[in-house]
Amino acid sequence: MAHAHSVKRHTGLMDWLTTVDHKKIGILYLIAGALFFGIGGIEALMIRWQLIKPMNDFVSAQTFNELITMHGTTMIFLGVMPLIFALMNAVVPLQIGARDVAFPFLNSLGFWTFLFGGILLNISWMMGGAPDAGWTAYTPLSTTAYSGTHGVDFYTVGLQIAGLGTLIGGINFLATVITMRAPGMTFMRMPMFTWTAFITSAIILFAFPAITVGLVLLSFDRILGANFFEVSNGGNPVLWQHIFWIFGHPEVYILILPAFGVISDVIPTFARKRLFGYSSMVFATILIAFLGFMVWAHHMFTTGMGPVANALFSISTMLIAVPTGIKIFNWLFTLWGGQIRFTSANLYASGFIPTFVMGGVTGVMLASAPADYQFHDTYFVVAHFHYVIVGGLVLGLFSGLHYWWPKMFGRVLDEKLGKIGFWFFIIGFHLTFFVQHFLGLMGMQRRIFTYLPGQGFDTLNLVSTVGALMMGVGVLVFLLNVVVTTRRPADAPNDPWEDGRTLEWSIPSPPPEYNFKQTPLVRGLDAYWKEKMAGHTEMTPAEPVGPIHMPSASILPFVMSVGIFVAGLGFMYHQYLVVGLGLIVTFVCMAIRSLYDDHGWHIDPEETTEKGVKA
Amino acid sequence: MSAPHAEQVTSALPHEPEKATLEGRNKVLAFWLFLGGESVLFGTLFATFLALREQIADGPSADELFKLPTVAAATFILLVSSLTSVFAIQAMHKGNRKSLSLWLIVTVILGLGFLGLEIYEFAEYVNHEKFGMTTSAFSSAFYTLVGFHGAHVLFGVVWISLLIGQLAKKGLTVVTAPKIYVSAMYWHFIDVVWVFIFTVVYLLGKVG
Ligand code: HEM
Ligand SMILES: [Cu+2]
Numbered sequence: 001m002a003h004a005h006s007v008k009r010h011t012g013l014m015d016w017l018t019t020v021d022h023k024k025i026g027i028l029y030l031i032a033g034a035l036f037f038g039i040g041g042i043e044a045l046m047i048r049w050q051l052i053k054p055m056n057d058f059v060s061a062q063t064f065n066e067l068i069t070m071h072g073t074t075m076i077f078l079g080v081m082p083l084i085f086a087l088m089n090a091v092v093p094l095q096i097g098a099r100d101v102a103f104p105f106l107n108s109l110g111f112w113t114f115l116f117g118g119i120l121l122n123i124s125w126m127m128g129g130a131p132d133a134g135w136t137a138y139t140p141l142s143t144t145a146y147s148g149t150h151g152v153d154f155y156t157v158g159l160q161i162a163g164l165g166t167l168i169g170g171i172n173f174l175a176t177v178i179t180m181r182a183p184g185m186t187f188m189r190m191p192m193f194t195w196t197a198f199i200t201s202a203i204i205l206f207a208f209p210a211i212t213v214g215l216v217l218l219s220f221d222r223i224l225g226a227n228f229f230e231v232s233n234g235g236n237p238v239l240w241q242h243i244f245w246i247f248g249h250p251e252v253y254i255l256i257l258p259a260f261g262v263i264s265d266v267i268p269t270f271a272r273k274r275l276f277g278y279s280s281m282v283f284a285t286i287l288i289a290f291l292g293f294m295v296w297a298h299h300m301f302t303t304g305m306g307p308v309a310n311a312l313f314s315i316s317t318m319l320i321a322v323p324t325g326i327k328i329f330n331w332l333f334t335l336w337g338g339q340i341r342f343t344s345a346n347l348y349a350s351g352f353i354p355t356f357v358m359g360g361v362t363g364v365m366l367a368s369a370p371a372d373y374q375f376h377d378t379y380f381v382v383a384h385f386h387y388v389i390v391g392g393l394v395l396g397l398f399s400g401l402h403y404w405w406p407k408m409f410g411r412v413l414d415e416k417l418g419k420i421g422f423w424f425f426i427i428g429f430h431l432t433f434f435v436q437h438f439l440g441l442m443g444m445q446r447r448i449f450t451y452l453p454g455q456g457f458d459t460l461n462l463v464s465t466v467g468a469l470m471m472g473v474g475v476l477v478f479l480l481n482v483v484v485t486t487r488r489p490a491d492a493p494n495d496p497w498e499d500g501r502t503l504e505w506s507i508p509s510p511p512p513e514y515n516f517k518q519t520p521l522v523r524g525l526d527a528y529w530k531e532k533m534a535g536h537t538e539m540t541p542a543e544p545v546g547p548i549h550m551p552s553a554s555i556l557p558f559v560m561s562v563g564i565f566v567a568g569l570g571f572m573y574h575q576y577l578v579v580g581l582g583l584i585v586t587f588v589c590m591a592i593r594s595l596y597d598d599h600g601w602h603i604d605p606e607e608t609t610e611k612g613v614k615a
Numbered sequence: 616m617s618a619p620h621a622e623q624v625t626s627a628l629p630h631e632p633e634k635a636t637l638e639g640r641n642k643v644l645a646f647w648l649f650l651g652g653e654s655v656l657f658g659t660l661f662a663t664f665l666a667l668r669e670q671i672a673d674g675p676s677a678d679e680l681f682k683l684p685t686v687a688a689a690t691f692i693l694l695v696s697s698l699t700s701v702f703a704i705q706a707m708h709k710g711n712r713k714s715l716s717l718w719l720i721v722t723v724i725l726g727l728g729f730l731g732l733e734i735y736e737f738a739e740y741v742n743h744e745k746f747g748m749t750t751s752a753f754s755s756a757f758y759t760l761v762g763f764h765g766a767h768v769l770f771g772v773v774w775i776s777l778l779i780g781q782l783a784k785k786g787l788t789v790v791t792a793p794k795i796y797v798s799a800m801y802w803h804f805i806d807v808v809w810v811f812i813f814t815v816v817y818l819l820g821k822v823g
Binding site for chain 2: 102172179205206207208209212213214216217220221224227228230232235236243591594595597
């Protein structure tokens with residue numbers, strides 16, 4: 001039955017450009033995400049350096065606007081989103097006992113479009129100025145009347161392309177979780193990280209098309225002279241705010257849910273206890289996603305929507321604190337009475353809980369519309385969202401990276417360096433952002449490039465900048481850790497934490513390209529732990545050893561993304577010939593993909609058993 | 616290994632060839648998801664249009680502009696094309712490749728007819744009514760919503776044409792069947808969108 005398809009196996013660079021293996025794509029997402037995270041981090045440090053003292057002139061006002069815009073946009077769309085996708089790619093198929101995602105080709109396409117969108121956005125620095133209207137690009141500030149460079153065009157087109165990649169990734173993971181689960185892996189036996197990846201993908205699917213339309217409208221206004229936001233011809237700038245936040249608020253839950261998932265997997269492992277309230281965790285996740293779509297206008301309390309709308313959105317926003325609170329208590333009850341080990345991963349996870357709670361509390365404060373008239377557009381808001389995004393998501397990402405690093409690379413990160421990095425990062429974090437609450441309450445507005453002395457802002461700003469530098473050191477220690485660890489032998493065992501509960505710990509680190517020699521049979525929640533408790537060291541297979549079908553590598557996703565990139569650039573500069581050319585490249589690739597059937601190839605049983613011995 | 620992979624099914628086609636393989640089922644599922652996203656996309660465009668439809672600035676209003684007979688003809692053509700695409704899928708389920716290709720060709724021709732009418736309509740507006748993309752907020756919203764739909768029709772026409780070619784070359788197999796099935800889903804979807812456009816843009820424009 002095994003077909004002897006002759007396959008070209010690429011090596012070196014070509015391997016990375018053509019890979020459709022979810023584990024390698026995960027690594028690509030990790031590298032690209034880390035790169036953009038670094039760029040965004042440098043921008044952040046430049047912002048903080050400008051604000052270190054009153055009337056500073058480290059950068060000009062215009063550059064400052066570009067810095068804050070690019071910092072926010074880069075971090076959210078090109079930094080943390082890809083890092084989330086890195087973990088999803090690396091972990092989800094393993095956790096559900098699958099050999100790959102549902103659409104390996106699309107997986108690769110999603111990555112490359114995201115990357116080229118990100119590159120397009122960032123080359124704006126070298127092509128006449130970066131976008132300067134804030135990451136929210138509010139009209140009319142972002143229209144050609146007030147933002148005359150091509151900056152905002154880079155924003156609309158770059159995000160459009162990157163967003164396309166994210167959407168593709170979202171659909172892929174939805175389908176993967178629905179159809180690729182191993183026998184016995186029912187929905188209510190899925191690990192929490194997989195659940196949150198699933199729900200996050202669903203939010204992506206329903207939220208990203210809204211921003212797609214918003215970006216189209218804005219780019220049509222700017223490039224084609226349309227009138228969506230042009231008041232003199234009947235346009236309506238508030239429309240942009242609605243569209244942006246109908247996407248924007250769900251987006252913040254796209255970001256935070258996977259972090260919830262990481263924490264929910266890390267804490268049980270290092271507390272040696274099953275997750276407290278698993279079903280309520282699942283329920284809370286779904287509820288948060290659902291409510292997340294009905295609160296967008298809490299970003300617009302001061303726009304003048306009127307008391308009725310403000311009251312409704314206030315209440316719906318505060319409701320979200322309920323499922324969120326459920327989660328917090330579940331984590332605490334999981335830790336309660338556990339045999340806790342404070343590894344680096346668990347330090348980050350435990351640091352997450354109080355930090356994120358603080359962000360949630362300020363969130364509920366902001367949700368009160370009358371109070372928000374005071375808080376809005378001050379540093380209080382900046383403090384809030386950094387507590388939830390950095391203190392929540394980024395701590396979650398670091399936790400997940402320390403936890404799954406051995407699964408991704410076969411090496412356990414150095415624990416000592418991991419802990420040093422953690423302490424630098426979390427202390428730096430609280431120094432940076434805790435004081436910003438007070439700056440905000442004292443009246444310091446966000447997005448101002450400098451301030452006068454004598455308003456009581458000076459010391460707190462200095463503290464904040466010092467904190468930011470400490471966070472930078474924390475990140476550098478992590479990088480150092482990666483370098484140090486990579487030079488060590490790749491000798492991580494299957495289950496380096498020894499208390500692994502889920503399927504990914506039952507296979508070698510890193511797993512072979514087919515993941516599971518035999519698809520495992522899942523007999524309960526925490527499938528691997530269950531087998532361990534029954535005295536087994538391995539999963540019970542659900543199928544005999546046989547040839548394994550694998551998808552073929554392909555360069556088409558890369559070429560398609562180049563085509564879209566070229567078309568996007570052409571559109572910005574009114575070069576419609578270039579647009580046509582780029583689109584033709586992309587569509588021809590699509591046609592080629594459709595015309596030539598990809599039969600994939602097979603790995604023979606001899607080969608899998610041979611490799612299996614190694615583990 | 617619950618389901619056989621595409622190339623392992625060679626003998627007689629099952630009744631629903633589009634769902635015979637894991638790949639096929641994945642494709643259909645993902646396409647439903649994709650259409651969910653597309654609904655949000657068009658939903659946002661409709662919301663934009665509804666918010667801006669009265670804002671005609673110095674340009675013509677919907678009532679002055681629209682000529683229902685052309686639009687009604689376009690609607691009729693597109694609705695019929697949905698029917699012919701149903702016939703195509705029925706033929707596919709009977710395993711009748713000839714009739715399948717035939718109905719797909721009819722669908723494509725109807726799609727082209729619709730596009731022709733739409734281009735004619737747009738050209739009329741631009742050339743004789745001074746109603747272009749930049750005229751007013753209403754015009755921008757109109758061209759963007761209706762144009763997005765038109766671009767979808769164009770994509771569908773090209774896509775289905777390519778599939779007709781594949782069908783001729785490769786025959787009806789468990790590989791080609793899911794592609795044809797999802798293209799039919801797509802076609803119905805843009806048809807449904809058009810029904811909303813007809814009501815919200817044109818009818819409402821005439822009476823509201
Ligand atoms: C209990 C949960 C939360 C509540 C009640 C809440 C509430 C709010 C409110 C009312 C605002 C608007 C403040 C203003 O502009 O005046 C806001 C801003 C913001 N929130 Fe939250 N939030 C919550 C959780 C989160 C989470 C989990 C994230 C991200 C992971 C997040 C990210 C943001 C961001 C980025 C902004 C500022 C956007 C901007 O203006 O640039 N929030 N939040
Ligand atoms: Cu929000």
